[in-house]
Amino acid sequence: MFTIADRERLREELIDTARKDEEVIGAALVGSAATGREDTWSDIDLMLQIRDGADPGAIAEQWTSDFYARHGAVHHLDVFAGNVLYRVFLLESSLQVDVSFWPHDQFRGTEPGFKVVFGTPNPSTEPNAPDPVGMIGMGWLYALHARSAIARERHWQATLMLDHLRDEILALACARLGLNPHHGREADRLPPNILDALHHARAVSVDSQELIRSKRALLECFATEVALHDQALADRLRPALDHLAN
Template identity: 70%
Template sequence: MFTPTGRARLREELIAAARCDDDVVGAALVGSAATGREDAWSDIDLVLQIARDVDPDTVAARWTERLYERGAVDHLDVIAGGVLYRVFLLASTLQVDLSFWPEGTFRGTEPGFELLFGTPQPATTPKDPDTGHLIGMGWLHALHARSAIARSRPWQAVMMLDQLRDQVLALACARHGLNPHHGREADRLAEPLLDALGKARAGAVNGAELARSHRALLEASPTKSPGTIRPWRPAWPPRCASWQPSPSTDPRPHLIANAGLRDLDRFSGREPGRSRHSGGEAGEHGQQQQGTGLVQRGVVVAALG
């Protein structure tokens, strides 16, 4: 296990190497070290500005050799916005993220950007989350969870349910102006939603429990209001103790709330077509005709407002 002292030492070595590299004309720290949130588990995030007439891949290859000389055991490449992010795993389990930016694109793209040297371009703000994509992935995972349960493929169902929950969390973060990427601020969501999602986790890998988990993910919601959703607004307070719905005509969360509820009652041991909440009868599309209705009780509807 790496230590904060060892991490700081390696970071300073990398910064010194960047200053001595003729092909590197700028550098910056990003992530927790640049925002004052660094703790014992933080990694190293170093952004490098590559000279205009130099191939960033050539520089990346040279820096890759340097990292392996310093204890790297593997690395992963991520390309975003035409920029190479090379993520290294060291034998000490320290993660080192190096990104190689062509000179004209070097800039801050998030609140934490500590310039070390060089001349960056004007900073940009992160793009709003693509809620349409999150919603689409939500109903897709809900449908595949249903079919996996029906086909007696419990571990596939577990994976689909986990990914459905991930989409719900990401939508909730987007709804409240929190960072949805990799669950970074999911723990700041309202306790009722987090409690509902916690209870929706399957306690066993069998058909009945997986069906219960599937239904709970789609139904469990602290809101009793109509199935309205709130559009994305990026300037929400940092901590939302509750959410208040506002009208919207966007019907897409209904797709998630209704995805795959039919035909699962026989796996959960419940009377077909009847909700444990309202006692209403299920209609043609699996929605209740009485009571609050599946759409109104959907976690995703609550997440969006």
């Protein structure tokens, strides 16, 4: 397990590497390090601005080789947002390090936590607002698949679909109350009445009757949350949700 000192030492080393890289003209910290909320479990989030005319993908490969050769990387995965590559590394120590490679003209703050280390960023943008309509659509879709999985005695598939339904309910509640719904980051700040209802609605086994009970309870939570977002939509959905509950 990594220590806070290990994390700080590696972060400074990465920043030093960025300063010395002729293809990198800017760097910023994001996440907990930029907002003063780091704790024992925090990772490293580093944004790099790539020189105009350089290939961010080629720079990413150079950094990746360094991570495996010098920093104890055991695996990595890529996430793309537009033209920006986010490369997420897992180190032997279990420390997660996210390094994003930004084209020169796109390097900017996209969330409240954005701490420039060096360079000149472009004007910041506001993060995309949560999409309750999309969450509602995914909610009833997961409920539909949970019903058919239970009927087909695919109990583990049903469990997975019910978990996804619960996640959409949590995200809807977070979005409604101004909390960050991404990966449940602020779900623990939801009011007790919401969390208690979801706690009791969660299936405690993969038995058919328990899955049916969970489905009905989660659909009730879902219907309540939809109504708090859009009563007219909740009224339209109600007959279909009643069928899904049975």
